[in-house]
Structure formats: C-alpha cells, structure tokens
Amino acid sequence: MQLYVFSVDPGFVHDVVAAGAAGVVVDWECRGKARRQEGQDTEINRHTPRDLERVRAATGGRVLCRVNAYGPWTSGEVEAAVARGADELLLPMVRRPEEVDRTLELVDGRCGLGILVETRDAVARVAELARRPLSRLYVGLNDLRIDRGATDLFTPLLDGTVDAVRAAVDVPFGVAGLTLPGRGDPVPTELLAAELDRIGAAFTFLRRSFLADLADRDPAVEIPRMHAACDALRGRTPAQVRADRAELVALHGRLARPAAPLLPA
Numbered sequence: 001m002q003l004y005v006f007s008v009d010p011g012f013v014h015d016v017v018a019a020g021a022a023g024v025v026v027d028w029e030c031r032g033k034a035r036r037q038e039g040q041d042t043e044i045n046r047h048t049p050r051d052l053e054r055v056r057a058a059t060g061g062r063v064l065c066r067v068n069a070y071g072p073w074t075s076g077e078v079e080a081a082v083a084r085g086a087d088e089l090l091l092p093m094v095r096r097p098e099e100v101d102r103t104l105e106l107v108d109g110r111c112g113l114g115i116l117v118e119t120r121d122a123v124a125r126v127a128e129l130a131r132r133p134l135s136r137l138y139v140g141l142n143d144l145r146i147d148r149g150a151t152d153l154f155t156p157l158l159d160g161t162v163d164a165v166r167a168a169v170d171v172p173f174g175v176a177g178l179t180l181p182g183r184g185d186p187v188p189t190e191l192l193a194a195e196l197d198r199i200g201a202a203f204t205f206l207r208r209s210f211l212a213d214l215a216d217r218d219p220a221v222e223i224p225r226m227h228a229a230c231d232a233l234r235g236r237t238p239a240q241v242r243a244d245r246a247e248l249v250a251l252h253g254r255l256a257r258p259a260a261p262l263l264p265a
Contacts, residue, residue, distance in 0.1 A: 001196065001230040002203035003178070003223065005210070008051035010058035012219075019223035022203065023062030026052045028077060029092050031068040049080050056085035064114070066090040070099035078106040088112035088135050093143065095121040100132050112136070117165055118143035127168045136203065139165055139175040154187065154252055157195055166199045173200065177207030180214065180222055181229045186255055187248070190229065194244040197233040 002022035007013050013024045026047045056063050065086040067077040081089055091103050094115045107113050112135025117126060123144070130137065139162055141153050156162050157176070166173055176196065178189050196204055214222060236244070 001178075001193070001201065001227070002172075003206055003226065004062075004064060004203060005206045006208075007211075008047050008055055010054050013055055013061075014058045016219045016223060017059045017061035019219040019221075020227055021061065021206070021219075021223055023064060023087070024055055024059065025064045025066055025090070025205065026055055026086070027066045028081075029066045029068050031071070031073070049084055052081065052084040052086060062087045064088045064090055066092060066116075069093035070103060074103060075106050078103065082107070082110045086111055088114055090114045090116060090138070092116040092140070093119060094129065095119050097125060097128050097132070100129060100134075104132060114138065114171075116140045116143075119147045120144075123161060123165060126165050130168045130170065134171045136172040136174065137165075137169050138173070138203075138205075141176060152252075152256055158249055158252055163199060166201075172202035174203040174205070175199070175201055177205045177210075178226065179207050179210040180217075181225060183209065183213045185209070187251060191244065191248045191251065193230055194233055194236075194241075195248055197230065197236075198241055198245060 003020075004023050004025050005013070005016050005021055006025045006027055007016070008026055017023060028047055030046050052063070052065055063086050065081040065088070067074065067081065067089055069092050078089065088111055089103070089107065091100065091113060092115075094100060094117065100113070100115060104113055114134055114136035115122075115129060115132075116138050117123060117129070118140030122129060126137075139156065141156060144156055144161075145151070145153050162175055174196075176192050178184075178193055178196075181189060183189055184192065
C-alpha cells in the first residue's frame with residue numbers, strides 16, 4: 001500500500017519518505033472550500049508555490065500537488081506546479097469529463113494527473129472519467145458526504161458506491177485514510193486497512209490524526225509497522241475477509257444508531 005502524507009515541513013517530509021512513505025501531497029485547494037465545508041470537521045490547507053519548491057528539494061519521493069477545482073485559474077496553477085517539480089497534479093471536485101480533458105490539455109504530458117471523485121456527478125460518470133489517461137483516482141469521502149447532503153462519512157464504503165467506482169478503474173485507486181496501527185477513531189485503522197485491501201486499493205493518504213498519533217514517535221519505526229500491517233492483510237482467507245467486513249458493517253451500524261435518550265432519575 002502506497003502511503004502519502006499531507007505536509008510542507010521539509011524535514012518531516014524527508015524523514016517520512018525515507019522511512020517508506022511513497023510521497024507527499026502539497027495542498028493548494030482552498031477556493032470555495034471554507035464555504036463548502038462550513039460547519040464540518042475538516043481541514044483546509046493553504047500551501048503555497050514556495051512550499052512546493054521546498055518540499056521538492058527535500059525529497060526524492062513522489063510529490064503530488066492538489067490544485068483547485070477546475071476554473072479560470074487552472075492554467076496558472078498547472079504552470080506553477082509543473083515549474084516547481086510536481087510529479088502529479090490532483091484535480092478535486094470533478095463533475096464533468098470536460099474538466100478533466102481541459103486539464104489534461106494544460107498538463108500536456110509534463111506530469112501525471114489524478115482526479116478526486118467526491119461529487120455525485122463524478123460517481124455517476126466514473127466509467128467515462130476512468131477512460132481518460134489518469135495517473136490515479138481517489139474517492140474523497142468527506143466532500144462526497146457533503147455533496148450528498150449526508151451525515152455519515154463511511155456509508156459509501158458499505159453501500160456499494162466505492163465498489164462500483166473501483167470496478168470502473170484500471171489506474172491506481174485509493175480511498176479513505178490510515179493512521180498508526182492501534183489508533184483511529186471512530187473506526188480503527190485496522191478495519192479501514194482491511195477494507196482497502198478487500199477492494200484492491202493501491203494507495204491511500206495518511207489521515208489528519210496521523211500527525212498527532214506520530215508525535216514523539218520515530219517515522220523509521222512507525223511507517224514500516226504500517227506497511228507490515230497492510231502486507232499481512234494480503235494473506236487473509238476469503239472467510240477472514242468476510243469477517244473483517246462484517247465487523248466494519250457492525251461497527252458502522254452501532255455508530256449510526258442514535259444514542260438512547262437520557263431518562264429522568
């Protein structure tokens with residue numbers, strides 16, 4: 001499982017990639033995001049072109065740059081990211097194949113282009129989107145939940161949505177995010193990793209809590225431990241795969257169930 005971390009700290013990026021992470025994401029997506037995610041427990045980064053330069057200089061790992069959703073600014077962002085050494089761009093909030101086509105034209109083969117499937121439109125058109133020459137495709141659960149007007153983050157993993165998207169994709173596929181073994185709230189990272197293995201995910205992002213969970217720990221120890229945990233999942237029997245998914249479904253049901261009202265004493 002390839003692991004990518006969101007960070008613009010050159011020293012941290014160097015250490016995490018040296019420990020075995022595949023690379024880093026520099027995050028330029030901020031246009032309209034505060035309004036779209038208002039009241040949600042999400043994070044908005046405001047990384048800069050200078051951050052991309054510093055990260056590129058710090059690591060030989062793969063450097064991904066998440067730009068803003070397609071718009072009049074996309075041409076300038078593509079040029080800025082390519083000039084500063086991005087290996088791939090990630091295009092978020094895709095709704096129409098034409099947005100991807102135009103961005104591919106702007107990229108013109110100078111780096112890879114991956115897309116984030118995080119709208120109902122993108123889910124409905126994923127077979128058409130997947131026919132484009134993409135470097136990767138990732139299902140963004142936070143924004144997909146918001147776009148659906150839903151309250152639960154993990155439903156797409158369990159209602160067939162992610163499986164349907166995965167079935168349409170031949171390029172490296174990712175979804176959700178992981179943190180250290182033994183951590184993860186409300187869903188333990190082991191259960192999420194088991195689900196990623198079941199659907200054949202090739203990569204994922206290190207979730208926001210990873211940075212807190214890694215505090216005072218050595219990446220050179222913890223990243224290999226994450227890889228070992230993911231590698232062990234590939235040896236599961238079909239019965240074990242079914243059991244792990246059943247445990248995830250049961251946990252999701254408990255989390256989704258409204259709390260019982262407090263009764264008067």
